[in-house]
Amino acid sequence: MACADAGPVPDLFDAENQALQAAKSAHAAAAPAPGGEALADLIVAYERLLRETRRLVRRSDKAELEMNQLNTRLQDLAAELEHRANHDPLTGVLNRAAIIDRVNRMFAHQDLALIVLDIDHFKRINDSFGHPMGDRVILGVVACLQAVVPASAHVGRVGGEEFTVALPRHSGAESEQVAQALRRAIENHAFNLPDGSRVTASFGVCWAGAGGDFDSAYGLADEALFIAKRAGRNQVRQAAACLHAAEHVV
The missing domain is CATH 3.30.70.270 (Reverse transcriptase/Diguanylate cyclase domain)
Structure with missing residues (x-):
């Protein structure tokens, strides 16, 4: 029996996106008022911060993947080094x-x-x-x-x-x-x-x-x-x- 579609992967920053969209909607719907420009600046700054956070998370995920790959390779090399140190190169039996x-x-x-x-x-x-x-x-x-x-x-x-x-x-x-x-x-x-x-x-x-x-x-x-x-x-x-x-x- 085929597995059911798990659907799209949830956005890690879904709550932050919703808050941003709500702020944008409120700013767009509100009549010009004192403090409106400050809110707009705050929205822009928040949006920039959210983009930067996303970028850093992507970079962190990539770095973690590369670190895991390097660690696996290091373990493989250590095992190969140990084998070479203990085994005869021609026959493969213990030296x-x-x-x-x-x-x-x-x-x-x-x-x-x-x-x-x-x-x-x-x-x-x-x-x-x-x-x-x-x-x-x-x-x-x-x-x-x-x-x-x-x-x-x-x-x-x-x-x-x-x-x-x-x-x-x-x-x-x-x-x-x-x-x-x-x-x-x-x-x-x-x-x-x-x-x-x-x-x-x-x-x-x-x-x-x-x-x-x-x-x-x-x-x-x-x-x-x-x-x-x-x-x-x-x-x-x-x-x-x-x-x-x-x-x-x-």
Whole structure:
């Protein structure tokens, strides 16, 4: 059902206009009398003041609209600035400083699993096919990560071809399962390298209870990653110290 016509917008100065018109009518109908010129002057002054007031209101409305538009733009720019400060420009995931800060803040009140992964033989990809192809591989790896990790996870790029995945409230076994799923996703992804070779990644996993910190957890996960690299790459290894810590959680 169509809405009824709301009619014309009421004049903000309707009462003042009516008073002005009444004064004009009274002045026109009255016989010339002492004080008539003073009334006429008063009417002219009042009319001028009313016009000026209307102009100022229009200017104020325009200024308010422009101020609101500027404020909206400022908020948009602030959000964009914050995003750029916290995210990697190539991949859009958290940058190194942001993922470290996020992990440390989460450790303040909850346990956390940290997955560290490194793309295998990435230097060969860059050297053989160029940096644009290397960037495509990095973007493909990030797409695999984002497609597999749970919604609660946080992904960060901590180095050129190295990434960290933070998994709140995931046990060591659960985080290892996620890492294995990520490893398989990358292994099976079609990166379309010119020589037809596959892209793989190696993983290190660490679990730590609430009160931990990024540097300690990352160090243990990185050690596990190094073991995976030495064992032949395209593997997931979990830090033994983290498993020991997990076994003593009540």
